[in-house]
Amino acid sequence: MSLIALLTDFGLQDNYAGVLKAVIANINPEAGFVDISHAVRKHDIVQAAFLLKYSFNYFPKNTIFLCIVDPGVGSNRKGIVIETKNYFFVCPNNGIASLAAKDDGIKKITLLENNEYFLKNISNTFHARDIFAPVAAHISQGVVTRDFGKNISHIEEISLPRPCIHPNYIEGQIIYSDAFGNLITNISLEEFKRFCGTKKFSAYLKRKKINKLHTSYAQAKDNEPFLIEGSFSLLEVALKNASAKDFFGAGEYEPLRIKK
Amino acid sequence: MSLIALLTDFGLQDNYAGVLKAVIANINPEAGFVDISHAVRKHDIVQAAFLLKYSFNYFPKNTIFLCIVDPGVGSNRKGIVIETKNYFFVCPNNGIASLAAKDDGIKKITLLENNEYFLKNISNTFHARDIFAPVAAHISQGVVTRDFGKNISHIEEISLPRPCIHPNYIEGQIIYSDAFGNLITNISLEEFKRFCGTKKFSAYLKRKKINKLHTSYAQAKDNEPFLIEGSFSLLEVALKNASAKDFFGAGEYEPLRIKK
Amino acid sequence: MSLIALLTDFGLQDNYAGVLKAVIANINPEAGFVDISHAVRKHDIVQAAFLLKYSFNYFPKNTIFLCIVDPGVGSNRKGIVIETKNYFFVCPNNGIASLAAKDDGIKKITLLENNEYFLKNISNTFHARDIFAPVAAHISQGVVTRDFGKNISHIEEISLPRPCIHPNYIEGQIIYSDAFGNLITNISLEEFKRFCGTKKFSAYLKRKKINKLHTSYAQAKDNEPFLIEGSFSLLEVALKNASAKDFFGAGEYEPLRIKK
Numbered sequence: 108m109s110l111i112a113l114l115t116d117f118g119l120q121d122n123y124a125g126v127l128k129a130v131i132a133n134i135n136p137e138a139g140f141v142d143i144s145h146a147v148r149k150h151d152i153v154q155a156a157f158l159l160k161y162s163f164n165y166f167p168k169n170t171i172f173l174c175i176v177d178p179g180v181g182s183n184r185k186g187i188v189i190e191t192k193n194y195f196f197v198c199p200n201n202g203i204a205s206l207a208a209k210d211d212g213i214k215k216i217t218l219l220e221n222n223e224y225f226l227k228n229i230s231n232t233f234h235a236r237d238i239f240a241p242v243a244a245h246i247s248q249g250v251v252t253r254d255f256g257k258n259i260s261h262i263e264e265i266s267l268p269r270p271c272i273h274p275n276y277i278e279g280q281i282i283y284s285d286a287f288g289n290l291i292t293n294i295s296l297e298e299f300k301r302f303c304g305t306k307k308f309s310a311y312l313k314r315k316k317i318n319k320l321h322t323s324y325a326q327a328k329d330n331e332p333f334l335i336e337g338s339f340s341l342l343e344v345a346l347k348n349a350s351a352k353d354f355f356g357a358g359e360y361e362p363l364r365i366k367k
Numbered sequence: 368m369s370l371i372a373l374l375t376d377f378g379l380q381d382n383y384a385g386v387l388k389a390v391i392a393n394i395n396p397e398a399g400f401v402d403i404s405h406a407v408r409k410h411d412i413v414q415a416a417f418l419l420k421y422s423f424n425y426f427p428k429n430t431i432f433l434c435i436v437d438p439g440v441g442s443n444r445k446g447i448v449i450e451t452k453n454y455f456f457v458c459p460n461n462g463i464a465s466l467a468a469k470d471d472g473i474k475k476i477t478l479l480e481n482n483e484y485f486l487k488n489i490s491n492t493f494h495a496r497d498i499f500a501p502v503a504a505h506i507s508q509g510v511v512t513r514d515f516g517k518n519i520s521h522i523e524e525i526s527l528p529r530p531c532i533h534p535n536y537i538e539g540q541i542i543y544s545d546a547f548g549n550l551i552t553n554i555s556l557e558e559f560k561r562f563c564g565t566k567k568f569s570a571y572l573k574r575k576k577i578n579k580l581h582t583s584y585a586q587a588k589d590n591e592p593f594l595i596e597g598s599f600s601l602l603e604v605a606l607k608n609a610s611a612k613d614f615f616g617a618g619e620y621e622p623l624r625i626k627k
Numbered sequence: 628m629s630l631i632a633l634l635t636d637f638g639l640q641d642n643y644a645g646v647l648k649a650v651i652a653n654i655n656p657e658a659g660f661v662d663i664s665h666a667v668r669k670h671d672i673v674q675a676a677f678l679l680k681y682s683f684n685y686f687p688k689n690t691i692f693l694c695i696v697d698p699g700v701g702s703n704r705k706g707i708v709i710e711t712k713n714y715f716f717v718c719p720n721n722g723i724a725s726l727a728a729k730d731d732g733i734k735k736i737t738l739l740e741n742n743e744y745f746l747k748n749i750s751n752t753f754h755a756r757d758i759f760a761p762v763a764a765h766i767s768q769g770v771v772t773r774d775f776g777k778n779i780s781h782i783e784e785i786s787l788p789r790p791c792i793h794p795n796y797i798e799g800q801i802i803y804s805d806a807f808g809n810l811i812t813n814i815s816l817e818e819f820k821r822f823c824g825t826k827k828f829s830a831y832l833k834r835k836k837i838n839k840l841h842t843s844y845a846q847a848k849d850n851e852p853f854l855i856e857g858s859f860s861l862l863e864v865a866l867k868n869a870s871a872k873d874f875f876g877a878g879e880y881e882p883l884r885i886k887k
């Protein structure tokens with residue numbers, strides 16, 4: 108069974124995600140599906156790229172990632188398939204798969220040009236259904252990527268903000284907030300430890316102070332925010348059984364400053 | 368693998384959609400599932416019928432559609448399976464599958480009467496689990512529809528509102544709003560073009576004016592609403608990277624008037 | 628095909644539920660998935676246990692339930708697999724599967740200790756991904772439970788509140804409210820009938836009176852609340868095509884008193 112992993116900003120209210128799977132099943136009835144998320148913030152390519160970067164390597168070799176956040180649909184932005192060391196990424200060439208593909212090692216980038224592999228009628232507004240899903244299905248059936256079109260040598264790239272690490276402070280930021288209200292920063296535990304070891308520290312988020320680093324949620328006291336290495340292997344600002352997002356009134360792009 | 372497509376108003380909060388799949392897997396472990404949507408507005412048969420009409424023909428031949436918006440559960444409304452040219456629709460006889468089934472071509476309508484194909488205990492409130500899901504599963508295993516009960520000659524039907532096309536104006540309406548805030552009208556691009564060709568037009572939605580027709584979102588200026596042929600092959604009122612629903616404060620059933 | 632049923636409080640916004648399936652597919656590409664729900668109230672083990680109790684027996688024999696509401700992740704709470712008469716429950720030992728497992732009949736409880744069956748890197752915050760999902764996948768491939776670790780003789784248990792049945796009244800409570808706004812009580816139809824037969828009764832919820840018992844939603848008048856035996860085989864407080872939750876302004880744990 109070929110596995111197709113889906114990541115979109117379509118939500119689950121409409122029939123859009125279901126229709127993608129219908130199109131694929133119509134070409135390859137044996138394809139299996141795993142939804143990474145359909146709840147990427149609308150039009151937010153960076154958030155999708157972040158989620159993909161921290162998801163792809165849990166999937167089996169040869170998984171085909173169908174990644175669609177596509178505000179440029181119908182414009183002259185191109186559709187591509189990126190073949191990496193272990194995977195295929197089918198997506199608009201807008202950076203959505205650039206972080207994951209580079210992490211895995213890009214082998215080949217192919218433009219989606221050959222309409223033999225598309226639906227017969229191509230809309231201007233839903234290439235996910237008309238182009239990207241059929242191409243993913245054909246890859247799952249063994250069509251080789253050179254059959255889709257010309258190779259290109261570079262993809263559009265996006266980048267995540269990096270923390271500034273000074274001798275006296277780290278200035279990072281929140282790059283994702285999850286449904287538990289955990290605030291994921293762009294600072295790794297390693298960067299944090301290199302900066303202040305096991306010594307005391309003070310972190311500030313929206314003028315509120317955090318001075319605890321825990322290794323589990325259960326260690327913390329109620330209503331006391333803390334830092335923890337979370338499931339993205341990044342430092343998170345968290346509360347025990349409560350939402351740090353609500354506690355701090357902070358969301359993505361909020362700066363976090365750590366001092367010794 | 369037999370494919371069963373699900374369309375309900377159950378939402379994904381409760382265990383209801385999962386239990387439908389459990390019941391099916393218990394009868395046919397090889398059945399595959401695609402969720403069209405479980406977020407139909409509660410009790411809104413017309414919205415479900417609309418989504419089904421614009422989804423079904425992307426699915427493989429012989430897909431079994433399990434369509435459940437069922438405010439009449441436990442009353443004397445009947446359960447049916449509709450066999451069409453390419454598909455099976457298992458549903459209460461309340462019009463939910465009528466648009467899709469007529470589009471595909473109805474071959475046979477069978478009442479669900481034979482409790483040999485139901486769960487042993489039939490509740491009064493959850494026939495989706497106790498009757499419709501088991502029937503769908505049995506169809507996926509090759510049970511022929513005549514085994515479920517008597518044939519009937521007509522199904523309950525619903526209809527979508529049609530636009531009024533006058534020599535001087537088109538009066539249509541919003542029939543669906545999607546999660547992007549696109550407002551899908553009941554006017555086709557063909558009807559629009561027959562009315563005003565490529566000439567100037569003025570459309571009014573809640574007293575706000577729209578006078579652009581675009582072929583992609585990317586063509587538009589920020590904050591300027593426009594018409595576009597969307598993924599339902601219907602004209603949509605849209606904004607670039609923003610919600611027309613919020614911009615206009617308009618939802619389903621709102622009239623839209625187009626003048627030359 | 629082995630079926631793995633998932634029940635978590637992860638929501639569908641993030642990549643967490645998708646990553647669980649990726650981990651499983653990476654170990655057993657043939658595993659099938661059914662989501663019971665990922666919308667359990669965050670950290671609410673009792674709600675998860677309730678949903679599991681009323682879902683598990685619709686699943687095929689040998690289904691593996693991956694049940695994760697895990698506020699104690701990273702603490703000294705243990706991970707377990709419970710083998711019952713017909714199923715496997717993989718979960719933290721916090722009571723989440725205790726109601727379902729006891730209903731089905733517990734055969735063996737095994738600690739998850741053997742890290743040969745875990746992911747290589749074990750985080751402190753996401754054992755669902757690093758321990759529980761891989762163990763579920765290995766069970767689906769036939770690994771016997773004794774290979775995971777030592778047996779223990781008891782699991783942590785939780786219990787649902789029981790109604791007080793007096794000669795003159797029943798005092799129950801709302802134990803679940805669903806997405807339709809139905810308020811599910813902890814009183815069975817049998818308990819109700821034993822108490823007042825088919826005679827008149829008055830039930831009170833937040834000082835509003837209910838004095839009808841119906842067998843279908845369609846029987847009811849608009850805007851008139853009623854009792855009905857719902858899909859959990861428990862009495863529900865409901866309204867026809869409307870939300871009892873909104874009508875009463877009542878949610879879980881609200882008392883309901885029934886008098887003759």
